[in-house]
Amino acid sequence: MKKVLQxxxxxxxxxxxxxxxxRETSQVKAVDDVSFDINEGEILGLVGESGCGKTxxxxxxxxxxxxxxxxxxxxxxxLLSLKGKELAMIRPKMQIIFQDPxxxxxxxxxxxxxIGEALSVHGLAQGSELRKKVETLMEKVGLSRMYxxxxxxxxxxxxxxxxxxxxxxxxxxxxxxxxxxxxxxxVSIQAQIINLLQSLQKEDNLSLMFIxxxxxxxxxxxxxxxxxxxxxxxxxxxxxxxxRKAAHPYTQALLSSKPSLDPTDRKRPxxxxxxxxxxxxxxxxxxxxPRCPKVVDRCxxxxxxxxxxxxxxxxxxxxYDD
Amino acid sequence: MHSQDPLLDxxxxxxxxxxxxxxxxSVRNVDLKIYPGETIALVGESGCGKSxxxxxAMRLVPMPPGNFENGRILFKGKDxxxxxxxxxxxxxxxxxxxxxxxxxxxxxxxxxxxxxIIEAICLHQDKSHEEARKLALKVxxxxxxxxxxxxxxxxxxxxxxxxxxxxxxxxxxxxxxxLLIADEPTTALDxxxxxxxLDLLDELKxxxxxxxxxxxxxxxxxxxxxxxxxxxxxxxxxxxxxxxxxxASPSHPYxxxxxxxxxxxxxxxxxxxxxxAVPHPAFLPKGCAFHPRCAEKMSECEQEIPGLQPLENHAxxxxxxxxxxxxxxx
Numbered sequence: 001m002k003k004v005l006q007x008x009x010x011x012x013x014x015x016x017x018x019x020x021x022x023r024e025t026s027q028v029k030a031v032d033d034v035s036f037d038i039n040e041g042e043i044l045g046l047v048g049e050s051g052c053g054k055t056x057x058x059x060x061x062x063x064x065x066x067x068x069x070x071x072x073x074x075x076x077x078x079l080l081s082l083k084g085k086e087l088a089m090i091r092p093k094m095q096i097i098f099q100d101p102x103x104x105x106x107x108x109x110x111x112x113x114x115i116g117e118a119l120s121v122h123g124l125a126q127g128s129e130l131r132k133k134v135e136t137l138m139e140k141v142g143l144s145r146m147y148x149x150x151x152x153x154x155x156x157x158x159x160x161x162x163x164x165x166x167x168x169x170x171x172x173x174x175x176x177x178x179x180x181x182x183x184x185x186x187v188s189i190q191a192q193i194i195n196l197l198q199s200l201q202k203e204d205n206l207s208l209m210f211i212x213x214x215x216x217x218x219x220x221x222x223x224x225x226x227x228x229x230x231x232x233x234x235x236x237x238x239x240x241x242x243x244r245k246a247a248h249p250y251t252q253a254l255l256s257s258k259p260s261l262d263p264t265d266r267k268r269p270x271x272x273x274x275x276x277x278x279x280x281x282x283x284x285x286x287x288x289x290p291r292c293p294k295v296v297d298r299c300x301x302x303x304x305x306x307x308x309x310x311x312x313x314x315x316x317x318x319x320y321d322d
Numbered sequence: 323m324h325s326q327d328p329l330l331d332x333x334x335x336x337x338x339x340x341x342x343x344x345x346x347x348s349v350r351n352v353d354l355k356i357y358p359g360e361t362i363a364l365v366g367e368s369g370c371g372k373s374x375x376x377x378x379a380m381r382l383v384p385m386p387p388g389n390f391e392n393g394r395i396l397f398k399g400k401d402x403x404x405x406x407x408x409x410x411x412x413x414x415x416x417x418x419x420x421x422x423x424x425x426x427x428x429x430x431x432x433x434x435x436x437x438x439i440i441e442a443i444c445l446h447q448d449k450s451h452e453e454a455r456k457l458a459l460k461v462x463x464x465x466x467x468x469x470x471x472x473x474x475x476x477x478x479x480x481x482x483x484x485x486x487x488x489x490x491x492x493x494x495x496x497x498x499x500x501l502l503i504a505d506e507p508t509t510a511l512d513x514x515x516x517x518x519x520l521d522l523l524d525e526l527k528x529x530x531x532x533x534x535x536x537x538x539x540x541x542x543x544x545x546x547x548x549x550x551x552x553x554x555x556x557x558x559x560x561x562x563x564x565x566x567x568x569x570a571s572p573s574h575p576y577x578x579x580x581x582x583x584x585x586x587x588x589x590x591x592x593x594x595x596x597x598x599a600v601p602h603p604a605f606l607p608k609g610c611a612f613h614p615r616c617a618e619k620m621s622e623c624e625q626e627i628p629g630l631q632p633l634e635n636h637a638x639x640x641x642x643x644x645x646x647x648x649x650x651x652x
Contacts, residue, residue: 049512156599186367186600187539191583191593198592213513220585220593257517259542261584263565266546268521272514274468275482 003073004175004207005038005061010070012056016280028279030056032231034070038175041205045222045239047212047254049276053231054211058177061209062094063087074175092122092171099180101160105152111138112148115166122171137166141196158189165196175207182217194221215258219243224312227251230279230287237313247315249292286318294319327399328355329533330379330501335393337371337378340386344604348374350557351393353630356501361527361534363548363565365541365580367600371557372537376503379535380420381410397501416446419494423506425486429478435462435489436474439496446497461492465522484515491519495526502527505537520547541584545569553577556601556611559630563639573633573641575616610644618645626650 011032018025031053038044046054059065061072063079072079074090082090098104105114116134119125125133135145141162152160161181168176178197182190198221201208212218218225219239226236227250235248246252249270256270272291277283283290289299296318304316337349349371356362364372377383379395381402395402397413405413414420422428430438439458443449449457455474462470465488478486487507494502504523508516524547527534536548544551544565551568553561553576561574572578582594598615601607607614613623622644631647633639641647 049514158599187541187580188367188583188596189599191595192597194585195592195595215513216585253514257513259517259540259546261542261545261569261581263545263548263569272518275484275515276512 001042002040003037004040004042004075005209006071006073007037007057007061008035008071008073010034010057010060010072011068012053012060012065013068026280029231029282030279031060031067034228034231034233036226036233036236038207038209040174040207041201042224043201043208043210043222045210045212045218045225046228047215047218047225048228049213051230051276051279052228053279054228055179057228058096058179058209058211061175062096062177064096092118093173094175094177095168095171095173096177096179097161097164097168097181100184101157101164102184104164105160107152110149110151111143111163114152114163115170118167118170124171133170134166137170140169140200141166142192156189157185158192161185161193162196165193165200169200169204172204173206175209177209177211179211180213181210183212183214190217197221215254227254230277230282232287232316234288234317235313235315237315241310241313245313247309247313247320248288248317249294249319250288253293286316326358328396329358329398330354330356330535331394331396332375332379333394333396335375335378335395336391337374337383337388338391339388341604346604347557347606348603349378352554352557352559354552354559354562356533356535358500358533359527359531360549361524361536361547362550362552363536363538363544364552364554365538365544366554367539369600369603370554371603372554373505375554376420376505376535376537380414380418380503381405382414412446415442415494415499416497417499418501418503419497419499420503421487421490421494421505421507424510425483425490426478426510428490429486431478434475434477435481439474439489439493442493443496457496458492461496462489464526465489465492465495466518467492483511484518487511487515487519488522491522491526495530495532498530499532501533501535503535503537506539507536508543509538509540516543523547541580553580556606557603558611558627558642560612560643561641562630563636563641567636567639571639573639573646574612574643575618575645576612579615579617610642620644 012030013027014030015024016026016028034057048054060067112134115137116130119130119133138145143162182193185193210218210222222239225239225242226233229250235251246255253270253272270293274291285301286299286304289295298318304318306314306316307320308314309320332352332354335349335352339346339348352375366372390403436458440454443454443457459470459474462474467473467488508519538544548565551563551565552559555576561577572581579596583596585593596615601611609625610623610628613619627650628642628644629649630640630642631649633641633646
């Protein structure tokens with residue numbers, strides 16, 4: 001299968017300044033040595049709790065954030081080596097849909113301008129042709145073309161997210177990062193947007209990175225799922241396999257803390273002690289060890305390596321390393 | 323049926339907001355009884371009136387623009403809507419505790435968490451500062467705050483979101499309320515922390531026999547922690563039943579639609595959806611507010627609002643839908 005995106009040992013350390021002369025005193029390891037790839041026409045789910053680095057990974061794959069080190073290959077081209085015109089040429093192929101439909105649309109622009117801006121910036125259409133393209137895009141995401149001249153505040157959350165999706169689709173991208181696109185929406189609207197994303201993905205054979213903290217949504221949409229904890233991917237597997245045979249204690253805990261929809265099945269989740277530690281001062285060895293119910297001595301000192309349990313199912317945990 | 327009298331009895335409550343342009347009908351003729359020791363979940367989408375119902379019970383609705391149009395809220399037999407502000411201050415935080423959605427903004431940043439818990443104690447109980455501090459420490463231990471002896475002297479910004487929510491819970495249960503209103507207590511928290519907090523509330527409920535009014539939009543939480551469920555839509559309760567009945571045999575088309583639109587454990591191609599969007603509470607459609615989105619709409623739905631009536635052979639399962647009953651709302 002053709003790989004659209006290949007990410008190799010990607011790192012992002014944010015500097016922390018302090019002291020009298022505001023010197024760099026320490027670093028937040030937001031993303032620490034992350035590798036994965038996304039196939040053509042595939043949806044990869046990226047799950048984890050707040051602050052684990054999901055969004056940072058997503059933005060780095062688009063080069064909206066400059067990585068500290070590592071490699072990002074987009075259709076075989078090293079994205080980080082591109083400059084100026086070359087980078088501008090490749091940008092239309094990769095897009096992003098943001099979490100918050102309220103703050104990600106310019107309140108002073110009409111829908112026509114929001115959706116059409118990228119087309120005119122890249123000189124792909126203008127005048128009546130531009131309007132026609134915007135109208136087609138609006139219909140594609142289920143918005144009436146009557147809304148062309150309206151402003152974002154006149155729309156509901158779900159409709160705004162549709163505008164955000166139309167904007168991302170305007171340049172016929174190959175790869176879209178969806179950064180929690182439904183978590184700000186109500187349940188009944190969530191389903192509408194998920195269905196829309198799914199049908200658009202099939203129609204154009206798009207590759208998506210779907211970032212979410214909602215395991216049910218990721219399970220419904222994605223073919224493969226990566227689980228992140230404190231800047232590292234701790235487990236990656238085909239979604240069905242991950243849900244059936246989660247190997248990492250953190251993945252198991254995440255899956256069991258997801259409340260079941262069956263009121264007669266009130267099992268108590270695997271208790272996870274404490275909170276997510278600060279990435280400013282992560283625990284030694286395996287970052288998860290202070291909360292892990294299956295911790296052994298080795299976890300406290302040694303960072304676990306990646307182990308392939310079966311084809312396509314990798315886990316970073318000492319339990320499986322003998 | 324319940325043998326005891328209800329602890330909180332909301333009768334025909336309507337809370338409207340009079341703005342310059344129009345009247346926002348946030349809560350419309352709501353009837354809800356909460357019995358001692360039960361957890362009742364109030365479910366619905368944003369803007370459906372869940373929080374305004376809870377704020378009405380605490381008399382925390384800003385007036386004006388808010389106004390109680392009609393109804394009574396009986397707490398232990400006393401009408402809270404008629405109570406004086408002084409009487410309300412004795413009830414709030416003492417007999418009715420409340421936990422808000424955002425632990426980040428609900429705590430005062432310039433006081434230590436110990437000071438804030440001690441304030442709640444000293445307001446309602448005749449205790450010295452020394453005794454109150456001891457009690458604050460005890461309650462922090464009870465909510466499983468890690469190293470409470472050091473935490474008690476820390477400020478909110480030194481705590482994580484989960485710990486702040488534990489402080490909020492500690493403050494709201496320290497006076498042993500008989501009713502705890504929890505407005506989206508875990509929405510701002512991560513899933514693994516969410517389970518910790520909800521389990522804690524459940525344990526406290528069992529220990530103290532308090533009732534919990536749990537406001538949430540997360541149906542998974544409802545299934546796991548509620549005894550009874552009230553589903554709200556556009557300011558009205560459209561279905562009220564035991565948690566088992568809501569999930570096994572929902573009757574109102576809105577409840578059915580909500581449950582169907584959730585991603586299931588079985589992998590299916592597309593999700594079922596409810597078409598359209600929630601109407602603005604200032605511009606409600608005539609008749610049943612759900613009819614423009616309802617797949618089973620009939621002619622009477624567009625004319626008159628259906629009353630909340632028990633289903634045939636199910637006195638405890640009530641629904642407000644013309645499919646099941648022929649009684650209009652008051």
